Amino acid sequence: MTNVEGRRTNDAGRRTLGAQVLAFSIFRLPGKYAALLRRAMGLILEYRASIVIWMLTGVMPLVMLAVWYALAESGPIAGYAQNDFVAYYLMLTLVRQLTNVWVIWELDYEIRHGDLSVKLLHPINPIHEYIATHLADKVFRLWILVPLALLAWWLFPDLHYDVMPLTLTLWLAALVVAWLLRFLSQYCFGILAFWISQALTLNEMWFAGMLMLGGVVAPLDLFPAPVAQVANYLPFRFMLSFPVEILLGRLSASDVIVGTLTMLAWLAFFLMLYRWLWSKGIRQFGAFGA
Amino acid sequence: MPYQPPIYVEHLCKYYSVHQKEPGLIGSLRSFVRRKYIDVKAVDDVSFTIDAGEIVGFLGPNGAGKTTTLKVLSGLLYPTRGTARVLGFIPSERRPEFLRQITLVMGQKQQLAWDLPAMETFLVNAAIYEIPADQFKQRLDELTELLDLSPLLKKQVRKLSLGERMKCELAAALLHRPRVLFLDEPTIGLDVTMQTRIRQFIREYNARHAATILLTSHYMADVTALCRRVIVIDHGKVLYDGDLHNLAEKIAPHKLIRVELAQPLNGQRLEDYGEVVSAREQHAALLVPRDATPEVAARMLAQLPIADVTIEEPPIEEVITRVFEQAARARAERGEEEDGE
Numbered sequence: 206m207t208n209v210e211g212r213r214t215n216d217a218g219r220r221t222l223g224a225q226v227l228a229f230s231i232f233r234l235p236g237k238y239a240a241l242l243r244r245a246m247g248l249i250l251e252y253r254a255s256i257v258i259w260m261l262t263g264v265m266p267l268v269m270l271a272v273w274y275a276l277a278e279s280g281p282i283a284g285y286a287q288n289d290f291v292a293y294y295l296m297l298t299l300v301r302q303l304t305n306v307w308v309i310w311e312l313d314y315e316i317r318h319g320d321l322s323v324k325l326l327h328p329i330n331p332i333h334e335y336i337a338t339h340l341a342d343k344v345f346r347l348w349i350l351v352p353l354a355l356l357a358w359w360l361f362p363d364l365h366y367d368v369m370p371l372t373l374t375l376w377l378a379a380l381v382v383a384w385l386l387r388f389l390s391q392y393c394f395g396i397l398a399f400w401i402s403q404a405l406t407l408n409e410m411w412f413a414g415m416l417m418l419g420g421v422v423a424p425l426d427l428f429p430a431p432v433a434q435v436a437n438y439l440p441f442r443f444m445l446s447f448p449v450e451i452l453l454g455r456l457s458a459s460d461v462i463v464g465t466l467t468m469l470a471w472l473a474f475f476l477m478l479y480r481w482l483w484s485k486g487i488r489q490f491g492a493f494g495a
Numbered sequence: 496m497p498y499q500p501p502i503y504v505e506h507l508c509k510y511y512s513v514h515q516k517e518p519g520l521i522g523s524l525r526s527f528v529r530r531k532y533i534d535v536k537a538v539d540d541v542s543f544t545i546d547a548g549e550i551v552g553f554l555g556p557n558g559a560g561k562t563t564t565l566k567v568l569s570g571l572l573y574p575t576r577g578t579a580r581v582l583g584f585i586p587s588e589r590r591p592e593f594l595r596q597i598t599l600v601m602g603q604k605q606q607l608a609w610d611l612p613a614m615e616t617f618l619v620n621a622a623i624y625e626i627p628a629d630q631f632k633q634r635l636d637e638l639t640e641l642l643d644l645s646p647l648l649k650k651q652v653r654k655l656s657l658g659e660r661m662k663c664e665l666a667a668a669l670l671h672r673p674r675v676l677f678l679d680e681p682t683i684g685l686d687v688t689m690q691t692r693i694r695q696f697i698r699e700y701n702a703r704h705a706a707t708i709l710l711t712s713h714y715m716a717d718v719t720a721l722c723r724r725v726i727v728i729d730h731g732k733v734l735y736d737g738d739l740h741n742l743a744e745k746i747a748p749h750k751l752i753r754v755e756l757a758q759p760l761n762g763q764r765l766e767d768y769g770e771v772v773s774a775r776e777q778h779a780a781l782l783v784p785r786d787a788t789p790e791v792a793a794r795m796l797a798q799l800p801i802a803d804v805t806i807e808e809p810p811i812e813e814v815i816t817r818v819f820e821q822a823a824r825a826r827a828e829r830g831e832e833e834d835g836e
């Protein structure tokens with residue numbers, strides 16, 4: 206009773222079959238996600254209280270809002286009046302909540318304790334299981350964020366956002382890419398746990414970079430011109446600030462185009478980095494602890 | 496085309512590079528400045544094949560390389576050298592069509608989501624293993640019947656007992672009906688009744704689906720009940736591969752003679768007949784050289800007031816222990832160190 210696959214010896218045949226399997230699994234992926242999401246939702250609801258607490262840790266933009274609001278009392282700063290700061294930071298808070306990522310904590314733990322073994326045995330790339338957990342978290346967060354956003358809208362009726370169909374579409378796309386960038390870059394740091402035991406520390410530095418240069422401490426156009434110039438092309442901007450900038454209507458058409466292209470370039474970069482690191486790291490895996 | 500057994504391993508090696516650190520602060524500093532690495536040969540030139548439908552027991556003390564071998568065969572670890580083929584696939588490529596046909600059950604790692612009922616994990620597995628709905632239902636019914644799962648399916652996993660959890664783990668690992676099963680300590684920590692239960696189930700699965708099974712266990716009872724063939728491994732090397740019962744003949748040069756005396760001994764000494772293992776009131780057990788057994792037994796019957804006599808193979812645990820002792824002695828004679836290098 207020999208497996209037919211086992212008899213294939215030439216590489217060409219192998220590739221064709223590989224391509225078939227790939228096409229097949231892409232076709233089947235939505236069904237798998239439905240099941241993964243279902244389980245992840247179950248877990249999220251099990252841990253709902255702690256998620257609300259975690260959401261509160263993402264309110265640092267509101268603290269910065271208070272600071273800038275006070276500073277702008279005597280007049281606009283670099284074109285930002287008090288209301289502009291409110292509009293900016295409320296949107297930044299929303300974007301941050303919706304792009305929140307914690308995958309490195311799971312990945313790092315599972316690699317170093319060997320729990321990743323369980324996921325590696327499944328005929329699906331483990332990244333999909335992590336993505337599903339994050340998606341479920343976003344679904345849960347929307348239930349809380351939508352009423353809060355409506356409340357904010359009611360409290361500050363004169364906030365100005367550029368809500369044209371085109372900008373809204375761009376905002377949504379930039380939001381999705383921002384999440385992907387945050388997820389993939391953190392995933393790459395997590396993969397480092399195959400080699401080093403301090404992957405979390407490196408990620409903390411990355412996170413600090415995002416707070417500084419991703420628009421949390423200050424809107425990027427408040428930085429001195431040389432810093433802002435550089436920050437405009439760093440990945441941090443596209444992990445948080447860019448979707449906000451789009452909706453604030455402060456970008457020219459060419460700014461948006463250059464930004465979008467830079468954003469997509471970073472996405473391609475992290476996608477390739479992830480694939481490369483994963484294929485190397487998986488060879489290092491020790492599957493410890495069992 | 497030549498026949499290829501479902502499990503084929505040739506000259507397989509898996510070395511770990513581990514850095515050594517003296518305990519304490521000085522040791523930490525020293526290892527920070529200059530790390531000392533040594534190669535630990537977890538699996539060292541192992542070869543064997545397993546035929547379709549066989550249940551093979553993988554025996555060896557802790558750290559012998561059993562689990563490492565299972566992990567290489569299920570694609571979790573990249574081998575350092577050598578060849579491993581499972582169902583014709585190279586395991587470390589971890590191709591989905593390979594993973595869909597195997598399973599690895601680890602007694603100490605679980606795939607069930609701790610805070611959800613086991614059923615949730617079953618449904619997820621049904622999706623990622625692409626099990627059609629009707630087959631899923633049929634297999635779940637079968638597993639539910641064999642493992643008596645119905646009261647467990649809707650309980651949170653964390654509220655299950657260890658044995659109940661293991662039954663659910665097995666079910667989760669077998670829903671996709673793998674053709675090759677790697678079972679690493681599937682009965683660890685379970686009480687005797689539950690061990691028997693799991694054992695029966697493994698035998699039943701093997702019989703129903705002609706699955707090929709390689710299992711490790713510290714409980715000899717698992718192995719004697721399930722496996723005709725054993726592979727004994729120690730320090731990464733295969734010491735014995737063959738019939739479980741031949742192992743005793745090959746390794747243990749003794750047999751065990753148990754006697755029951757009709758009356759207390761009157762001056763005769765049991766020591767004259769063989770090595771006395773136990774003697775309590777009128778029961779005694781002696782180890783006698785294998786070749787001399789018939790002659791010694793005859794002499795005892797003639798010379799002692801014997802009510803009953805049985806001749807047995809020594810317990811398999813003792814045989815195995817002896818295998819490892821002999822291997823350790825052989826290593827010591829060759830001047831090898833106990834670990835690694």
